[in-house]
Each structure stands twice: as structure tokens, then as C-alpha cells.
Amino acid sequence: MAGTNANRVLLVEDDQAIAIVMIAALEEEGFAIEHCASMAERDRWLSRQTFDVMVTDVMLEDGDGLDSLEAVREIAPKMPVIVLSAQNTLDTAVRASDSDAFEYFPKPFDLDEVVQAVQQACGARQLASGIAADDLPEDDGMPMVGRSQAMQGVYRMITRVLRNDLTVLVTGESGTGKELVAEAIHQLGSRRSGPFIAVNTAAIPADLIESELFGHEKGAFTGAIAQAIGKFEQANGGTLFLDEIGDMPAEAQTRLLRALQSGRIRRVGGRQEIAVDVRIVAATNRNLVPMIATGAFREDLYYRLNVVPIHLPPLRERREDIDVLSQHFLAQAADDGLPRRRFTPDAMHALESRNWRGNVRELRNVIYRLALMARDDIIDATNLEDILGDEALAPGTTAENVDSGISQALNQWLHDEHPASGTVYAQALAAFEKPLIEHALGETSGNQLRAAKLLGINRNTLRKRIGELGIQPDRFARPV
């Protein structure tokens, strides 16, 4: 029997032969197993102990295991259930799926597959319960924090792609956790022993993208002084995360499509095609559908990538996660050597009412800033306001209140006997430009190249205006 730290599995199976084989296979993988043969015994076990996963047969001595799953959910709502069944009917499969079983295996099943599913269900449970990083073994799944309905849907989608290599397209605003989803898919899935390679296609100059993705041969272009292996080859046997896929130039899109279709790549300047075994997770914060209409994004590439879509809702649509996320980042900040802090309920309420246009990334930055700058270990709403300024308590920045804010200021400048009247035009532009640039920097975690792109202005112009307007771009940098 495995040690006390092992994941605990409850096996409900009345076929002794199957039970013996399953117990041996699961114990070999380090699981701690309890076995019973009836629903009555099962319920007794569940009321006494917690299990990470339950594996259950359908036809049991005292009834139908699927019919009684409701009762199981009441005792252990988060525990994934794997269903084994000798009645290989569509009806049983549908009932298993309706009962939200983590996985369903018709008998006879492949033992290795069931063991693998048990391992993945344990990973999924850790994901779904937003376990703290410390509770996970170092090489185990990346924890994603948040228990909102919306995140439960995301976790469910993640668990569906762990046992296959289907291409995943993660969408959502900047800072919602798209890269974290890609990492979770890799670390909890069957490719976890392979490499995880992330490429931000927006950060690479257009003329270097192909060589970055596919590599190049020596002398392929000016500056190619040696052969280079691209990200596709580096990710062989693992996962390639293509971030900001909506920013990929047209030519690179075509070559990417070809690589996805054939499973082979060719280095720039090379003649040979090289087979690669890579799982693709792509992400974008842009809506690709209108980009297809304007020809900015290839439709066929879109369908290739969008096999399994996973959408991350913005933080303002899952405010119930803000508390647990904030606690998570406070703990992380303390682990990173910053003082250990706590929030009063009113401070937490203030955090929960913000708009969080920069989503979880902005929340993380703000929590780090608070951990660094607060004077007391307990942070209340007033401290919060002092450190973050009015923005901390401001309601969401909707288009309407931006508009009404602007017209209020204009009215004041135009009608009041303002000392600077006659300069309203310049004043209004300056008043608008600074927060606009600051928002763009917030959105891109201080990355000026991406901020310039987002605003549609030249990078040098942006740098100049940052200096002239006295903006401190470091304020927006992602904490390390």
C-alpha cells in the first residue's frame, strides 16, 4: 500500500477478478486504494474519508451505480468519478456523460488507459479546487485559482483535452490566464515529460517569425551565420504554445498551416522536410472571426486551430474569484520575500468592485504593489486608496462613464473661467492622452512595443510621449 501522501482512490467493483487487477495496477503507480463492492459500502467510505478519485462499476450488488451518483455528489461534490461498464450501450455512455463522469470506459477496457485516466483525474481535481502551489509536488500541474462557475467550465474543457492531442485555441482578454491554461494542459496531460515551448508571435519581427518557428540553415539569409533549430523542433514530443496568434503575418500563417496539415516542417533555406510530433495550443486576445472577413487571418488556419475552443472570461465577469486570487497572490508575494499582508473585508470589497481591465495580471500586479508598499500588515480600504489612488475604488470604466467624465471636464474648461482658457484643445488632448497611454501600458504589462502596436502609433513616438507626459512605464511591468 502506498504512503499516506499518495492520492486516494475508491474502487467500487463487485467483479473480484477485475478488482484484483485494478488494485495491483493502481498501487504500482503509487495510489492508495480502498475497495468495496456495493453502493452501501461506498457511501460508508465516502462519509468517513475523502478520496481524490472514485472508480465505479455500473451494475453493483445493490443497484445501479450511475443512478446513485447524485448522492455521491452530495457527499463529495468535487471528486472526479470514472465509470466502468459492461453494458456498452449508447444509453450508458450518455448517462455517464450526463452524470458528469470524468471518463467512461466500456468493458473490456485497456487497464493502462484507466490508470492514466485516474492520474489525470487527480490532476483535474487539483486544478478545480485551486490548490495552493505549495501543496503540489514540484513537477505536478500548474494550479489555477478560482472556483467560479465560469472557471469550472474552463477546468472541464481542460480535462477533456488531457488524454488526446487535439489542437486547442484559447481565447480571452489580455491577462485572463491563457498561457496558464496552455501550461496546465501540458503539465497535466500525457506530454508532460516532453518540452513546453512558448512563442509570442507578436513580439517577433515579421521577417524573423518563420525562422523562429521553423529554424534556418546556415546562410539562409543575411545574418544566418549558423544553423538554428526552430520552436517546432524544440517542442518535439511536447507542446508548442503559440501566443498572440492573431498577430501572425500572412506568410507565416500559410507556413504554419502547412506544418499543421503535414506534421512536417522545413527550416528556412533548407531542402529537407522534418517530421515533428507537437501538440499545438494557440491563444489570442483578438476576435479572429472578423479578421477572417477582412482577410487578416486565414480561415483554413482558424479551423485548424479552433478544434477545441477554450474561452477565458474577463475577471469582471467572475468577481467571486477575486478574493481567492488575491489571497493566492498575497501568499505568492510573501514567498517571494515581500511582507505577509492581510486585507480587511472592506478592502477586499473595494478590490472586488474594480473593473480589472487588465484582468488577473493587473490584479497580480496590484497585489504585489500593495504587498510592497503597505505600511501595516493589515490593509484596509483607506490604505488601498492611499496606495492605488482613486482608481482603487472607482467603479468600472464603462464607455458611458468615460464619456460623461470627458464631457464634464470639457464643460469645466470651456465655461469656467479657467486660467488656461484658450488652450482647451491642447489641454483636453493631454488630459486624455496620459490615461490612454497608461491604460495601454497596463494592458501590455509595460511592454512598450506592444502598447505602441495596440495604440497604433510608432514606438518612438510612444517613448517620446511617455517622457513628455511624465509616465513611469516601470509601474506597469509584470512582477517577476
Ligand SMILES: Nc1ncnc2c1ncn2[C@@H]1O[C@H](COP(=O)(O)OP(=O)(O)OP(=O)(O)O)[C@@H](O)[C@H]1O
Ligand atoms: N486562474 C489563475 N490563477 C492563478 N494565476 C493566474 C490565473 N489566471 C492568470 N493568472 C496569472 O496572471 C498572469 C497573467 O496570466 P497569463 O500570462 O496566462 O495571461 P494571458 O491571457 O496569456 O495574457 P496575454 O494575452 O497578455 O498573453 C500570470 O502571472 C498568471 O500566472
